[in-house]
Amino acid sequence: MTSYLSTPPAIAAGTLSATSQPTLPAPGDLVLRPWDPADAATFLGAYQDAAIRRWHTNRPSTEQDVHDWFARYRDDWTHERAGHWAVTGPDDAVLGRIALGRWDFADGLAACAYWVLPAARGAGVASRALIGLGDWAFEAGFHRLYLDHSTRNDASCRVAVKAGFALEGTQRSAGIHADGRHDMHLHARIRGDQPPA
């Protein structure tokens, strides 16, 4: 495709899709790996949880939906749109989900999203997965990683701050949830920021 950019892109097109989606380490023996068809029931089950349903309005309804999502996830990598990982423990059991989407190779930007299964919460899974994902993304050439969450989602705010994503401000009325529009916090971690503790 013809490029009209007058500055070099942060990441050259084709750089990430040239190799298959990597499995990534995260602190405390977490492993971020591509989703496997065998994870479909667990993935679907996650969306029965009230908190995940509250904060994630985009959700699968059947196992077939999940397989369709997993196919789109593979396609997202191939077409350099996003990467989607299962967050697993050392025994490969799924603990949660983390994704890096909205890839912008020109400016080196990408957006993070996550959830953790109820039984795995409160042990630093989301924040550690976000640290591992961020470390890989900067290595891969991204410059700014951002995420947003409802101002009413205090746990997500805490995850972001613990993973080194500074709070930048509030986007008014930016997200729709089941109970209406919410203001959204915007957080970001920039390459060169002090590494998270």
Ligand SMILES: CC(C)(COP(=O)(O)OP(=O)(O)OC[C@H]1O[C@@H](n2cnc3c(N)ncnc32)[C@H](O)[C@@H]1OP(=O)(O)O)[C@@H](O)C(=O)NCCC(=O)NCCS
């Ligand atoms: C938000 C979520 C991802 C956190 O996952 P987790 O692995 O438990 O997160 P961590 O253990 O890394 O950190 C959770 C932090 O939030 C805090 N927290 C949890 N519930 C909280 C609440 N109701 N109010 C304030 N803080 C809260 C915890 O105390 C912890 O902070 P601490 O380490 O300073 O004590 C998980 O609760 C979840 O999946 N929730 C539903 C879906 C969701 O909210 N997704 C994010 C959408 S933006």
